[in-house]
Amino acid sequence: MSVNPVSDASRPIDGLDELAGLGLFADLNRAQLESVAHAFSEEWHAEGERIIRQGFSGTGFYVILEGEVAIRVDGEQRAILRRGDFFGEVSVLLEEPPVADVVALGPLRCLHLAGPTLRAFLLERPEVMYRMLQAQARRLRAANQWRG
Amino acid sequence: MAGLAAGRPSEDGRPFPPGEYPVVVIGSGPGGLQVSYCLQRLGIEHALLSADEAPGGMFRRFPFFQRLLSWTKPYAPAERDTRAYEWYDWNSLLADDPDHRAVMAGLMDGTSEFPTRPDMERNLATFVERTGLPVRYGCRWESSQREASAEGDRFVIVTDEGEYRARICVFAVGVAEAWTPPGPGMDQVPHYVDTRPAETYAGRRLFIIGKQNSGFELANGLLPWARSIVLASPRSATFSITNHSLAGIRARYLQPVEDFVVGGGVHVVNASIERVERRGDAFLVHTRRSENGQPLVVEADDVIAATGFQAPLRDLAALGVALFGQSRLPAQSPFWESATVPGIFFAGTITQGAAGLKKYGIPSSSGAVAGYRYNARVLAEQIAERHFGWQRPRPELEAAAVVPYLLDEATQAPELWNQRSYLARAISVEAGSGIRDEGIVPLAWFVDSSGPDALAVAVETDDRGDIHPAVYVRRAGRVDERLLESHPLLDFRTPGNRAQLEEIVRPLVA
Numbered sequence: 001m002s003v004n005p006v007s008d009a010s011r012p013i014d015g016l017d018e019l020a021g022l023g024l025f026a027d028l029n030r031a032q033l034e035s036v037a038h039a040f041s042e043e044w045h046a047e048g049e050r051i052i053r054q055g056f057s058g059t060g061f062y063v064i065l066e067g068e069v070a071i072r073v074d075g076e077q078r079a080i081l082r083r084g085d086f087f088g089e090v091s092v093l094l095e096e097p098p099v100a101d102v103v104a105l106g107p108l109r110c111l112h113l114a115g116p117t118l119r120a121f122l123l124e125r126p127e128v129m130y131r132m133l134q135a136q137a138r139r140l141r142a143a144n145q146w147r148g
Numbered sequence: 149m150a151g152l153a154a155g156r157p158s159e160d161g162r163p164f165p166p167g168e169y170p171v172v173v174i175g176s177g178p179g180g181l182q183v184s185y186c187l188q189r190l191g192i193e194h195a196l197l198s199a200d201e202a203p204g205g206m207f208r209r210f211p212f213f214q215r216l217l218s219w220t221k222p223y224a225p226a227e228r229d230t231r232a233y234e235w236y237d238w239n240s241l242l243a244d245d246p247d248h249r250a251v252m253a254g255l256m257d258g259t260s261e262f263p264t265r266p267d268m269e270r271n272l273a274t275f276v277e278r279t280g281l282p283v284r285y286g287c288r289w290e291s292s293q294r295e296a297s298a299e300g301d302r303f304v305i306v307t308d309e310g311e312y313r314a315r316i317c318v319f320a321v322g323v324a325e326a327w328t329p330p331g332p333g334m335d336q337v338p339h340y341v342d343t344r345p346a347e348t349y350a351g352r353r354l355f356i357i358g359k360q361n362s363g364f365e366l367a368n369g370l371l372p373w374a375r376s377i378v379l380a381s382p383r384s385a386t387f388s389i390t391n392h393s394l395a396g397i398r399a400r401y402l403q404p405v406e407d408f409v410v411g412g413g414v415h416v417v418n419a420s421i422e423r424v425e426r427r428g429d430a431f432l433v434h435t436r437r438s439e440n441g442q443p444l445v446v447e448a449d450d451v452i453a454a455t456g457f458q459a460p461l462r463d464l465a466a467l468g469v470a471l472f473g474q475s476r477l478p479a480q481s482p483f484w485e486s487a488t489v490p491g492i493f494f495a496g497t498i499t500q501g502a503a504g505l506k507k508y509g510i511p512s513s514s515g516a517v518a519g520y521r522y523n524a525r526v527l528a529e530q531i532a533e534r535h536f537g538w539q540r541p542r543p544e545l546e547a548a549a550v551v552p553y554l555l556d557e558a559t560q561a562p563e564l565w566n567q568r569s570y571l572a573r574a575i576s577v578e579a580g581s582g583i584r585d586e587g588i589v590p591l592a593w594f595v596d597s598s599g600p601d602a603l604a605v606a607v608e609t610d611d612r613g614d615i616h617p618a619v620y621v622r623r624a625g626r627v628d629e630r631l632l633e634s635h636p637l638l639d640f641r642t643p644g645n646r647a648q649l650e651e652i653v654r655p656l657v658a
Contacts, residue, residue, distance in 0.1 A: 030420070031437075035420065038383035046488075053629075058505070058508040107479075107487075107488075114506075
């Protein structure tokens with residue numbers, strides 16, 4: 001819609017160095033990092049705010065730049081995620097509402113990618129997809145160890 | 149306290165001389181005017197200050213090619229004097245008096261459903277004139293401080309005409325300050341705001357950095373003049389008609405895309421800009437293509453950075469206001485209060501910094517007049533209720549009226565249509581006080597706050613572009629989402645929705 005002069009709605013994030021320091025994007029060159037910066041938008045959330053809401057449709061994919069979030073299922077805390085961690089991908093990939101709330105534990109700065117664009121984003125950047133798979137494998141291993 | 153009577157003239161006959169006020173509002177664009185109007189209607193005394201000499205904000209200058217992106221349809225499915233008409237008129241400010249509503253509709257000349265920039269400026273000036281809204285023009289906000297007082301902290305707004313003190317400040321200063329990314333040679337690239345008259349680009353090779361609406365607006369306007377046009381940025385262009393959101397490039401600016409796909413002198417390139425180099429009278433723009441990392445060098449006579457805008461928030465960060473992103477937007481609560489400095493609020497296009505639910509990545513319309521005029525009304529009510537003891541009217545509803553009322557609202561409430569997934573109609577159910585209409589509220593606040601059993605209805609768009617009502621039910625502190633069905637003609641008052649909503653409402657009102 002007619003934003004200020006001209007409706008420039010998406011806002012690339014500020015520094016590429018900040019992106020380069022995140023594990024998910026560690027294998028990307030500068031041009032690729034720049035395209036990542038333009039694909040995501042930056043968000044800021046206050047302590048206690050829900051970024052993802054359990055059972056709600058239409059969620060997105062997030063990467064933490066600063067701060068921590070809690071993963072809560074029916075109010076019970078299951079995990080804490082920190083800078084460089086990501087969340088939201090499971091419900092986007094499975095096209096199902098999320099099974100947990102994700103709540104900011106303090107001021108939170110994060111990157112957001114609209115759910116419907118995640119597939120194309122990953123297919124265009126197999127390096128990011130591989131890093132994401134590695135992180136998922138670690139989470140799976142931790143979950144299996146915990147059960148054992 | 150000096151100046152407490154709203155509009156009391158100073159010695160030179162202008163309203164709001166420096167002094168102490170309950171609320172200070174800064175900015176006389178649509179956001180500042182709307183919040184001031186709504187505060188006035190609620191009886192909240194305040195000063196409205198503006199650095200400009202007349203109302204209009206950025207519409208006194210932009211868009212560059214002088215026609216807006218937001219429609220006003222003089223002939224629409226709803227009558228002009230109805231609330232439902234507001235959905236078909238994205239440019240008029242909201243008013244209680246029917247004579248003050250739909251001002252823009254009366255100014256349209258039939259050449260387009262999109263008004264010209266001068267028409268928009270006239271629309272806002274006419275609103276101010278008809279409503280008699282007092283504004284202190286020519287009063288520039290320069291800096292801000294916070295000081296302790298007997299009644300708690302208050303803000304000191306330092307202007308070129310003296311100091312204003314208030315416990316509550318509303319900043320409606322737009323997001324129209326030019327922003328150019330750093331990079332080698334970028335300092336010699338003029339920004340969109342410095343674009344020259346179109347005829348001076350006649351026969352020249354133009355390189356536009358940025359593929360959002362500002363870039364495509366320039367490309368579209370310069371098609372009859374430029375010899376060739378390259379539009380470049382790292383990311384693919386996104387279009388409103390394919391991503392189901394007005395945040396994409398608007399249909400009005402698609403002509404350069406058509407010229408591009410048929411090879412007609414326009415090139416739309418996905419590439420990062422590595423450096424801009426001066427070569428005699430021309431420029432060499434060194435880029436690297438996003439698809440394959442290969443370099444691409446383009447020679448151009450003119451380069452323009454259509455790279456975005458920032459909010460001119462001066463020293464608010466030093467006061468503790470958290471800012472984020474390239475636009476330096478303030479972090480805000482769902483009611484547009486600074487997330488870090490209570491008492492500082494925002495109005496106008498800056499309110500896009502409050503993301504809301506942003507389902508499927510579709511943002512609110514808080515960046516546009518059509519959306520933020522409702523934010524301003526909700527904000528004024530919030531300020532009046534929280535800080536000045538105003539009591540919100542909470543009309544009682546009969547149980548049998550709830551379902552038809554909510555389906556009517558979902559079908560035609562302009563607040564819900566203009567602010568999809570951001571604003572909702574809420575109804576509470578409480579023992580002793582019955583079923584109450586709680587008015588229009590931010591949806592994020594509703595779903596994340598505790599309170600009595602209640603429900604809220606919003607209008608939403610999903611990833612397939614399907615527009616439908618969504619109902620959020622709060623019961624025993626837990627909020628669940630229930631989606632209703634769409635309708636080919638977007639009339640949601642279907643037997644299926646009636647039955648589903650009755651099933652949702654029944655346990656609440658029993």
